[in-house]
Amino acid sequence: MTRLSRSGFTLIEMATSLSIISVLMLGLSGAIVVGSYAIPTTTDTGLGDQAVIDTLNKMRSDLQGADQYKFREDASIKQLELRMVSTGAIGEPGKVCYVYTIADNTMTRAVDSEVAETLLSTADNFLITAAVDGNDVVSAHILMSATDTIQRYYESFVTLPFKPEDK
Amino acid sequence: MRCLSLSRRGISMAETIVSTLIIGFVLVGTLQIIGPMVRSSTVHANKLIATNLANELMEEIITKKFTDPDEDAGDLLGVDTGERSENRNDFDDVDDYQSWTSTPPKLSTNQTNTAIPGWTRTVKIVHVEISDPSVDSASATGLKKITVTVSKDGTQLASIVSLQSSAADSLGFASASGG
Numbered sequence: 001m002t003r004l005s006r007s008g009f010t011l012i013e014m015a016t017s018l019s020i021i022s023v024l025m026l027g028l029s030g031a032i033v034v035g036s037y038a039i040p041t042t043t044d045t046g047l048g049d050q051a052v053i054d055t056l057n058k059m060r061s062d063l064q065g066a067d068q069y070k071f072r073e074d075a076s077i078k079q080l081e082l083r084m085v086s087t088g089a090i091g092e093p094g095k096v097c098y099v100y101t102i103a104d105n106t107m108t109r110a111v112d113s114e115v116a117e118t119l120l121s122t123a124d125n126f127l128i129t130a131a132v133d134g135n136d137v138v139s140a141h142i143l144m145s146a147t148d149t150i151q152r153y154y155e156s157f158v159t160l161p162f163k164p165e166d167k
Numbered sequence: 168m169r170c171l172s173l174s175r176r177g178i179s180m181a182e183t184i185v186s187t188l189i190i191g192f193v194l195v196g197t198l199q200i201i202g203p204m205v206r207s208s209t210v211h212a213n214k215l216i217a218t219n220l221a222n223e224l225m226e227e228i229i230t231k232k233f234t235d236p237d238e239d240a241g242d243l244l245g246v247d248t249g250e251r252s253e254n255r256n257d258f259d260d261v262d263d264y265q266s267w268t269s270t271p272p273k274l275s276t277n278q279t280n281t282a283i284p285g286w287t288r289t290v291k292i293v294h295v296e297i298s299d300p301s302v303d304s305a306s307a308t309g310l311k312k313i314t315v316t317v318s319k320d321g322t323q324l325a326s327i328v329s330l331q332s333s334a335a336d337s338l339g340f341a342s343a344s345g346g
Contacts (some may be wrong), residue, residue: 049212150216151283153225154223155227156226157223158226
């Protein structure tokens with residue numbers, strides 16, 4: 001015959017400890033909710049801003065290497081097409097095309113016939129104004145705004161060393 | 168017949184308290200790491216914005232002409248006759264930006280960027296010696312030092328310096344805006 005003699009918790013002890021734990025958890029969850037407001041979102045950490053700045057840097061770099069400039073816009077898209085200066089290097093881009101699609105707030109960049117790369121999906125405005133000397137573009141002013149960012153509105157002034165022809 | 172008596176000893180109250188204390192200390196220690204991590208990511212973002220704001224204004228300034236196309240102000244720095252000091256649309260040469268400040272920052276179109284209310288951009292322009300650009304000059308030398316400073320809630324986060332020479336005007340890149 002096996003006789004087990006174990007001293008366990010009584011129901012009262014269990015009920016009391018569970019109620020104490022519940023009250024403590026309730027208080028703690030309130031503190032966690034308040035504390036969670038301090039956790040930075042992707043906007044707070046500047047990831048959105050970094051994406052816009054990277055896009056503007058790419059555009060600036062492409063503009064500075066262009067010898068032909070063509071900008072067109074209609075109700076649905078704004079397109080900047082650049083013909084790049086040829087240095088004779090193997091694999092150098094011949095044409096770079098930026099397309100801003102108003103409906104879905106995207107900015108894409110395509111090099112030659114390659115598949116376009118989406119640079120931004122939060123751009124809610126894009127403007128580019130060229131300062132011309134005759135038919136040559138000497139500088140460009142880019143204005144961009146993007147959601148989910150800290151800075152929201154961005155601009156860039158670019159001088160174009162090759163003074164691309166405005167087509 | 169076999170009689171088996173199992174007598175098992177549980178965890179004592181003292182042991183429970185000690186282990187709870189150890190876990191508590193470890194937990195508090197871990198949670199203390201989260202605060203600085205959160206702060207550092209925000210600081211990084213602020214530095215990024217500050218540097219970008221400074222670069223944007225510096226780019227705008229250096230695309231202007233060194234000498235006012237309407238009148239050569241000589242030693243004087245600041246807006247020229249007929250230009251409004253509060254309106255950047257009137258600025259047509261580098262030193263028109265002398266003492267320019269705006270809180271919150273404004274775009275070149277004079278639109279206020281309300282998304283960043285506590286931020287300030289300030290410009291300081293001085294004539295400097297060509298032989299030693301670290302030495303300021305009271306009179307025109309053909310070289311100007313431009314300093315753009317960005318601060319947030321009174322704390323300076325970025326400052327960039329650029330030199331602009333009178334020779335830049337002959338290159339023909341300056342934008343034609345302004346009065």
